[in-house]
Amino acid sequence: MMPVVPVVGWPLRKAGRLVVTLVLGLVFACSPLATWSASHSHHTSADSPAKSQEPAGPQAPQDSTAEQRIVVHKNVGDATDVRVSVGIPFPxxxxxxxxxxxxxxxSGNEIPSxxxxxxxxxxxxxSIRAVRAQFQAQLVKGEGTYYFAMGKPRTKDIPGWPYVxxxxxxxxxxxxAAALATLEPAWLCASLIAGPQVPAPKGEAYANYVSTQFEWARKLPADDHTAWLFDRPSTLFKAYIRTGRLDYLQAADESYHFYMKYIKRDGMPFSPFCGGGWTYGKEPCDVKYVYVEPILLALALTGDDSEHDAELVDKMVILWRHNGWSGEAGPYTEPGERFTERLAGLGLLATINAYELTGTTHYLELARERVNWLYDHQRNNPDKLGDDGSWRNSWNLHEDDSWNPDRDVRGTSPWMSENIIDGLWHTWLVTGDKRIPEMITAFGRYMERYGWIDVSTIVQGHDWRNPCSGSNGxxxxxxxxSQANHKKLADIEDSDGWYSDAHNVELVMPMAAAYYFERDPAQSAAYKKRIDAVSTSxxxxxxxxxxxxxxxxWNNRGAGVAMWFLQQPPGSGATAPVATHTAP
Known part of the structure; x- marks a missing residue:
């Protein structure tokens, strides 16, 4: 089966429907996902279905397609004649x-824009990755349908206006925004704006899971700063990309503006000043709340450039370079050095996102440097205990205790390591670094050997699982x-790990990424078997x-791409065209 993303470097320069057919034809050849999803759909409930993502509505004009539909929606107020900006991403x-x-x-008539x-x-x-189109929209019952067309010169120009x-x-x-415009998920996914994605088919188990969670996550968490950890705005934008749902986009847009309101714009970007940090929790030096990805997605999907400038993005990157109050970021060189997978992964992700947003090659260099640190840590751990595929570090220091080598447990957090895999994946899409597939498959093998609790060994009083996923959850x-015995790990699970299966959903992503890159058929089969088992979550x-x-x-920021991975032939990532380009 061919990969379902546009081949990088395709000369798609022809106009109109032919371009769209070439771009989207690969996306619609996605039957393996439908098969996989249907086989797990018995875990969904009828009262919280994911909305159908099939293009609907009137027939598209001759110069456009259904996948190029723009629907303008009333967001705030009752105006029927509104100025609107829409972000349109392109492969x-x-x-x-x-x-x-x-x-x-x-009706297919060009309007001034x-x-x-x-x-x-x-x-x-x-080439152009995203545009902002601005025009005057007429709304009937809160909506107006428009289309974008490619290939013929625009003849009706109007002056633009500041998004603010x-x-x-x-x-x-x-x-x-008083009005928001939605695009079709087929176009959004094919654009690669969030990397390879596939539209969520009707009845998909994972899409239903997100939809059900959204029922309690929808409300803006204005009274809990921890609800923003792991990047709420980007999570919502990505849910919108796979579904085209207006309510996801509305929540993403509101969350983005709320989040950016509290980014510190003054001060130097290091502790104790921490310009570029997030102040809502009154701790701007806590760098794990600093995200660049929502800026990229808001700009691409809504056209909103009102919340950032180059100086602010630079402060955010430099603050990550200094690791906020956690000390200078750098390689892992001593067993007694504090390391968290969360900071390592989120720092890499923010840095590579900054390069994608600005094209500043220094950010690309910083991202490559972070990959070097992770590669050396995984392959040549300074504790001299061998290469087990993880980013092994100190349990004591991970949990902010004092380091005691005699009582320490050398290991890693599986669910926090998902942040590393997410950062590596996005960096691979930009750089094509050949070490990254090796790093991802090494971690997949680690997870299969050491990461999962054998459910047959679980005993009463030490189940640790939420019963919602069933007896085989x-x-x-x-x-x-890879170093500690079962008792030591069980003691940690008893003290800190009850219901750690709440992290199963995001762990599908690193397992599916390993499946995508793994060339050993036996290992690929093991990953697939594990993913099928985890799908009960x-x-x-x-x-x-x-x-x-x-x-x-934490469940959903990076998890959507797993649906794409599972459509690809196992091991196909090693030769996939999606990253066969020469980065600067």
Whole structure:
């Protein structure tokens, strides 16, 4: 089966329907996902279905397609004649001249518009990655249908306007766009704006899980700063990309503006000043709350450039370089050095996102440096206990205790390591670094050997699992180790790891990534078997557990791509065209 993303470097320069057919044809050849999803759909409930993602509505005009539909929605207020900005992302090599984008009404007539490029494919051919289209929309019953068309020069130009002029206070006092425009998930996924994704088919177990969680995660968590950990805005934007759902986009947009309101714009970007940090928790030096990805996604999907500038992005990257209050970021060189997989992964992700946003090659160099640190840590751990595939470190220091080598447990957090895999994956998409597939498959093998608790060994009083996933529900160790015995790990599980199966959903991503890159058929089969077993955690009964609001983020920020991985032939990542390009 062919990979289902546009081949990088395709000369898709022809106009109109032919371009769209070439770009999207691969996306719609996704029957393996439908088969896999259907086989797990018995874990969903009828009262919380994912909405159908099939294009619907009136027939598209001749110069456009159903996948190029734009639906403008009332967001705040009751105006029927509104100015709107829409972000439109594009795959590599598809668009090079914004003058070739026109906005059409539902009848196919060009309407006056202003179109400007907002992002470029810096790591590829510098073709246009996203545009902002601005036009006047007429709404009937709160909606208006339009289309974008490619290939013919725009003939009706109007002056653009600052995005900030569209912002009005919503019911929570957050300034958001008065009108929002949604695109079709087929187009959004094919654009690669969040990396390879596939539209969520009707009845998909994972999409139903997200939809059920959204019932308790929808409300803006304005009274709990920890609910923003692991990047709430990006999580919501990515849910929108796979589904096209307006309510996801509305929540993402509101969350983005709320989040950016509290980014510290003054002060030097290191402790104790921490310019670029997030102040809502009154601790701007806590760098694990600093995310660049929502800026990238907001710009690409809504056209919103009102919340950032180059100086602010630079402060955020430099703050990560200094690791906020955690000390200078750098290689792992001593067994008695504090290390967390969360900081390592989120720091890499923020840095590579900054390069994608700005094209600043220094950020690319910093991201490559972080990959070097992770590669050396995994392959040549300074504790001299060998290469087991993990980023082995100190349990004592991981949990902010004093280091005691005699009582320490050398190991790693499986679920926090998902942040590393997510950062590596996004960096591989940009750089094509050949070490990254090796690192991901090494961690997949580690997880199969040491990461999961054998459910047959679980005894009464030490089950640790939430019963929602059933008697065979999987659970990873809260702290996994190739060095410690079962009793030591069970003691940690007893003290810190009850219900650590709440992290199963995000752990599908590193296992699916390993499946994508793994060349050993036996290992690939083991990963697939594990993923099938873990899929019981998509049960909507599990999704209803919302006492910890940040669970929505940690489960879902990086998990959607697993649906794409599972469509690909096992081991195909090693030769996939998605990263066969020369980065700067």
């Amino acid at each position: 590599p090599s598809v668009l090079r001249d914004v003058q070739q984008i026109r906005i059409l009404d539902a 202003h179109v400007t490029a907002t992002l470029l494919w810096y790591a590829r051919d510098r 002029q569209e912002l009005v206070p919503d019911a929570n006092g957050v300034r958001v 999987q659970i990873a160790w809260y702290w996994a180790s 998509y049960n909507t009964e599990c999704a209803q557990i919302g006492e910890t609001l940040r669970r929505f983020n």
